[in-house]
Amino acid sequence: MKAQLNIEFILAVTLFIISILFISYTATQEWFSLKTEIDEEEKKLLGYAISQLIIYDKGYPENWDSLENLQKFGLSLHPYTLSRNKLNAINNCSYENYNKIKNFLSLPSDKDFLIIITDQYERIISKCGIEHNIREIVWIRRFAVLDGNIVKIIIGIY
Amino acid sequence: MKGFIKILEAILSLILIFGIIPYFISFSKSSEEWDNALLSLSIRDILISLDKSGILKSYIISGNLEGLKNYISSLLPGNVIIDISVNGLPKNIIKIGCNCTSEEKIRLERILGISFTQDQEFSFRGRRIKFEFLNTNEIERMGDADLIIFFGCRNLSKYLNYFDEGKAFIMIGNDVCEEKIFNISLKSGLVSSYSKINSNSLEPFRIGEYFVDVPIRIYNNSNFWIKENSHLLNVCIDNKSLPCIKIDNLPEEYHIGDTIIIDGTKIKIRDIDADYSDEKIFSDISIVDRNYNFYLSNPYPGIEANEKTILKTTNEFSFAQCNYLISNYGNGRAVWIKNFEEERTDFGQLLKAIILWASEERLKTTEKKINKNFIKVDYFVSGLMEFESFVITLRAQYVY
Numbered sequence: 256m257k258a259q260l261n262i263e264f265i266l267a268v269t270l271f272i273i274s275i276l277f278i279s280y281t282a283t284q285e286w287f288s289l290k291t292e293i294d295e296e297e298k299k300l301l302g303y304a305i306s307q308l309i310i311y312d313k314g315y316p317e318n319w320d321s322l323e324n325l326q327k328f329g330l331s332l333h334p335y336t337l338s339r340n341k342l343n344a345i346n347n348c349s350y351e352n353y354n355k356i357k358n359f360l361s362l363p364s365d366k367d368f369l370i371i372i373t374d375q376y377e378r379i380i381s382k383c384g385i386e387h388n389i390r391e392i393v394w395i396r397r398f399a400v401l402d403g404n405i406v407k408i409i410i411g412i413y
Numbered sequence: 414m415k416g417f418i419k420i421l422e423a424i425l426s427l428i429l430i431f432g433i434i435p436y437f438i439s440f441s442k443s444s445e446e447w448d449n450a451l452l453s454l455s456i457r458d459i460l461i462s463l464d465k466s467g468i469l470k471s472y473i474i475s476g477n478l479e480g481l482k483n484y485i486s487s488l489l490p491g492n493v494i495i496d497i498s499v500n501g502l503p504k505n506i507i508k509i510g511c512n513c514t515s516e517e518k519i520r521l522e523r524i525l526g527i528s529f530t531q532d533q534e535f536s537f538r539g540r541r542i543k544f545e546f547l548n549t550n551e552i553e554r555m556g557d558a559d560l561i562i563f564f565g566c567r568n569l570s571k572y573l574n575y576f577d578e579g580k581a582f583i584m585i586g587n588d589v590c591e592e593k594i595f596n597i598s599l600k601s602g603l604v605s606s607y608s609k610i611n612s613n614s615l616e617p618f619r620i621g622e623y624f625v626d627v628p629i630r631i632y633n634n635s636n637f638w639i640k641e642n643s644h645l646l647n648v649c650i651d652n653k654s655l656p657c658i659k660i661d662n663l664p665e666e667y668h669i670g671d672t673i674i675i676d677g678t679k680i681k682i683r684d685i686d687a688d689y690s691d692e693k694i695f696s697d698i699s700i701v702d703r704n705y706n707f708y709l710s711n712p713y714p715g716i717e718a719n720e721k722t723i724l725k726t727t728n729e730f731s732f733a734q735c736n737y738l739i740s741n742y743g744n745g746r747a748v749w750i751k752n753f754e755e756e757r758t759d760f761g762q763l764l765k766a767i768i769l770w771a772s773e774e775r776l777k778t779t780e781k782k783i784n785k786n787f788i789k790v791d792y793f794v795s796g797l798m799e800f801e802s803f804v805i806t807l808r809a810q811y812v813y
Contacts, residue, residue, distance in 0.1 A: 263417055263419055267422070274431075296447070335458070335462055396451070398458035399462055403466050404466065405468070405488065
């Protein structure tokens with residue numbers, strides 16, 4: 256009767272298998288969760304970097320008013336003061352102009368952005384970017400001055 | 414029995430595995446603080462933008478802190494609550510209680526350059542400040558006062574609660590009393606008649622900053638004082654019909670904005686009213702010399718100088734002392750200043766500066782829901798020529 260398995264052994268093996276399955280499941284879940292978090296943090300960092308550029312950088316040439324002659328991206332007149340001409344220039348940007356700005360921002364090809372400038376009552380002053388319905392979006396909100404009024408700078412990274 | 418031990422071993426190993434795994438999982442997640450960091454960034458952006466657009470200044474000048482709070486709240490997400498406090502600004506209206514006789518009250522008004530009701534208001538760093546006197550001379554009934562002034566000694570032991578409420582006391586006199594409150598102690602020795610504003614300590618330094626920006630009103634054909642000398646001021650109208658002043662009947666004419674040097678001291682002309690249709694013809698002037706020498710013909714008794722001395726002689730005696738953080742709650746201010754003649758406009762200018770300092774308040778909005786998990790942003794508005802410096806502190810918290 257040596258080949259027969261006793262009940263204690265079966266119970267011990269079952270418990271062991273359950274625990275292995277549980278650990279594998281938890282680890283897989285955590286891995287996906289961490290990957291999502293890393294992706295989200297990366298997007299937040301990108302969004303923050305773009306917001307800094309918008310608020311502090313004038314771009315080049317400093318008084319650019321058309322994407323045609325733009326060599327470096329930036330939307331400000333002075334730190335925390337945005338330029339109306341530059342906002343008009345990027346408003347309702349075409350795919351071509353979107354890609355041009357994306358290239359200036361050195362954004363990875365698998366990422367997209369959406370820049371929306373609104374007044375304090377959420378009325379859109381300028382908007383440029385691509386909207387996705389499926390991909391996860393991360394928003395960064397900043398504030399600056401335009402023509403003596405406070406405006407919201409909303410940056411979405413997909 | 415052997416199998417039972419195997420089961421026990423398996424259970425034990427399970428407990429060990431389930432105990433160790435969460436430790437490693439939580440370790441990898443412990444560094445996420447984005448929400449608070451982004452909220453803090455948004456608040457700083459808003460304060461910088463409000464400052465740059467001039468909106469912050471307009472709210473501060475009007476003292477409308479609730480309006481400022483509502484404005485900022487409207488820009489932040491709906492689940493964020495905030496409160497605001499502003500430090501380092503005198504009030505727009507300073508309520509003064511004079512615990513004195515009617516003669517002493519007239520004397521105080523003369524010291525402050527107040528001859529008519531309109532003189533209670535003056536321009537200071539782009540704002541209008543008003544000294545409003547209470548209609549009572551009893552300390553018990555001065556609950557509304559921002560500060561209480563008296564000449565000579567008073568027993569203040571019954572009024573220590575006023576310090577808790579943030580009020581200030583100013584004592585003008587040569588007698589030594591309430592030494593602890595006013596931070597004064599006698600010192601023997603020869604006392605110099607000249608003293609300067611102490612720049613080595615922060616609060617006296619700040620009084621000195623107020624001193625050079627506060628105006629004193631001199632009516633037409635009246636005297637103002639520089640050190641031990643008085644000078645006659647006359648208001649005139651020049652050949653271009655511009656208001657001007659003349660000093661000591663000399664032919665030179667000076668206009669609004671001019672800085673002149675008299676007895677080695679810089680004087681700035683801040684305003685001239687040359688409207689002869691009424692009898693209120695005057696000029697607002699300021700001594701703008703930070704190292705101005707205050708002269709007292711009778712500098713005795715000698716009071717020991719320390720880190721809270723406002724006016725310090727070269728041989729370490731004091732003509733004026735301040736004290737602060739008097740109450741257990743860190744509120745309350747007190748100032749003692751030596752007796753001086755009421756016509757001494759230089760001391761009058763200093764007393765105005767002291768009143769501004771003593772009445773400085775901590776403007777604050779309250780948000781009861783904020784608990785200990787808030788984030789705090791301090792924003793320093795540096796002083797400009799036309800406005801004063803202050804600190805705005807904003808606390809914010811997500812409610813859900």
